[in-house]
Amino acid sequence: MGIVEKATEYHLGLLKAKLARYRAQLLEPATKSGGAGTGFDVQKSGDARVALIGFPSVGKSTLLSKCTHTVSETAAYEFTTLTAIPGVIDYQGARIQLLDLPGIVEGASQGRGRGRQVVSTAKTADLILIMLDATKSDEQRRLLEIELDAVGIRLNKKKPDVVFKRKTTGGLNTTVKLTKTDERTIRSILASYKLHNCEVMIREDITTDEFIDVLIGTRKYMPCLYVYNKIDAISLEQMDKLAHDEHTIVISCEMGLNLDHLIERMWDELGLVKVYTKKRGAHPDLTDPICLRRGANIEARRVQRYSPVIGNAFPIWARLVRKLDFRGKSSKFSPHAQKVGLSHMVQDEDVVSIFTK
Ligand SMILES: Nc1nc2c(ncn2[C@@H]2O[C@H](COP(=O)(O)OP(=O)(O)OP(=O)(O)O)[C@@H](O)[C@H]2O)c(=O)[nH]1
Ligand SMILES: [K+]
Numbered sequence: 001m002g003i004v005e006k007a008t009e010y011h012l013g014l015l016k017a018k019l020a021r022y023r024a025q026l027l028e029p030a031t032k033s034g035g036a037g038t039g040f041d042v043q044k045s046g047d048a049r050v051a052l053i054g055f056p057s058v059g060k061s062t063l064l065s066k067c068t069h070t071v072s073e074t075a076a077y078e079f080t081t082l083t084a085i086p087g088v089i090d091y092q093g094a095r096i097q098l099l100d101l102p103g104i105v106e107g108a109s110q111g112r113g114r115g116r117q118v119v120s121t122a123k124t125a126d127l128i129l130i131m132l133d134a135t136k137s138d139e140q141r142r143l144l145e146i147e148l149d150a151v152g153i154r155l156n157k158k159k160p161d162v163v164f165k166r167k168t169t170g171g172l173n174t175t176v177k178l179t180k181t182d183e184r185t186i187r188s189i190l191a192s193y194k195l196h197n198c199e200v201m202i203r204e205d206i207t208t209d210e211f212i213d214v215l216i217g218t219r220k221y222m223p224c225l226y227v228y229n230k231i232d233a234i235s236l237e238q239m240d241k242l243a244h245d246e247h248t249i250v251i252s253c254e255m256g257l258n259l260d261h262l263i264e265r266m267w268d269e270l271g272l273v274k275v276y277t278k279k280r281g282a283h284p285d286l287t288d289p290i291c292l293r294r295g296a297n298i299e300a301r302r303v304q305r306y307s308p309v310i311g312n313a314f315p316i317w318a319r320l321v322r323k324l325d326f327r328g329k330s331s332k333f334s335p336h337a338q339k340v341g342l343s344h345m346v347q348d349e350d351v352v353s354i355f356t357k
């Protein structure tokens with residue numbers, strides 16, 4: 001950065017920090033009183049929740065009605081859906097809760113329409129589907145992103161690698177060269193938040209905005225798929241162009257086009273793995289997998305399925321048989337079978353037996 005750019009970035013950084021603080025305060029009281037800031041009261045169920053966000057009449061309810069056994073009213077007029085409607089997608093033995101939501105309009109994050117409720121509910125999901133009308137301009141996508149950004153949702157981004165520690169003294173450490181912001185800006189922002197006694201470790205080349213995000217602390221980093229519906233009404237060229245964008249999928253709810261692929265993509269984005277359980281001496285039940293987050297360990301689910309062993313003093317072990325073909329009659333234990341602790345990280349299609357010893 002040049003000197004002028006640095007000075008601009010510095011002042012802009014402070015201004016952004018101030019604005020971010022005001023916004024966070026504005027959102028807070030509503031949440032506490034249970035008013036406009038809270039989402040719809042729908043029980044979470046299944047292995048993961050996916051929320052449908054979009055402008056009115058893009059086809060959200062049509063999708064729910066096509067992919068689940070739940071019927072959500074659909075019509076050509078706007079705001080047909082007035083509350084959250086949950087449905088369940090059965091896929092590979094997993095149950096994914098799909099949440100149909102009312103359409104939102106520009107200014108939703110400020111409370112227009114049911115916008116606040118909708119975006120608050122979106123925060124409770126494991127994956128967001130931003131549904132767009134392929135026949136309309138791409139401006140709609142940018143507008144929706146602005147609304148979600150305003151309530152602290154960061155789409156398809158990782159939490160920046162910055163660590164804060166409250167201390168009696170202050171300190172700023174950077175392990176990488178900062179090219180998009182600088183230490184002076186960071187220090188002034190910390191001072192404007194009165195964070196004098198705080199050790200900060202920056203381990204990534206972050207921007208000023210990303211630093212403010214970690215400082216505010218309530219940002220939600222969520223995976224998102226952009227779903228362009230109504231491709232039956234556009235040209236093949238237009239469709240081709242949309243389909244090549246990152247995190248994007250094109251469908252037609254009405255004609256049932258590409259919906260299978262959409263569900264596959266949802267599954268991938270959710271990062272679920274299936275684990276089969278097996279009683280000693282018996283074959284595993286391949287019809288009833290347990291779904292876990294990728295990177296989860298065996299312990300993550302033992303409470304639900306193996307409650308008798310909880311709280312007893314014996315060490316608990318699991319026998320792990322990786323990707324065994326149990327379908328054949330003559331199948332034997334694989335040589336990969338191993339005894340592992342509950343902290344063992346499971347992989348897709350692992351077979352697990354749990355026992356006490
Ligand atoms: N051409 C076309 N029309 C569709 C498609 N999917 C839905 N529609 C139509 O779009 C209109 C709106 O569909 P809805 O499912 O009610 O849309 P919504 O997003 O739930 O709307 P709100 O609840 O009002 O926000 C209906 O007239 C549907 O028939 C599609 O794939 N192609
Ligand atoms: K509608």
Ligand SMILES: [Mg+2]
Pocket residue numbers: 060061062072073074080081100101102103
């Ligand atoms: Mg609807």
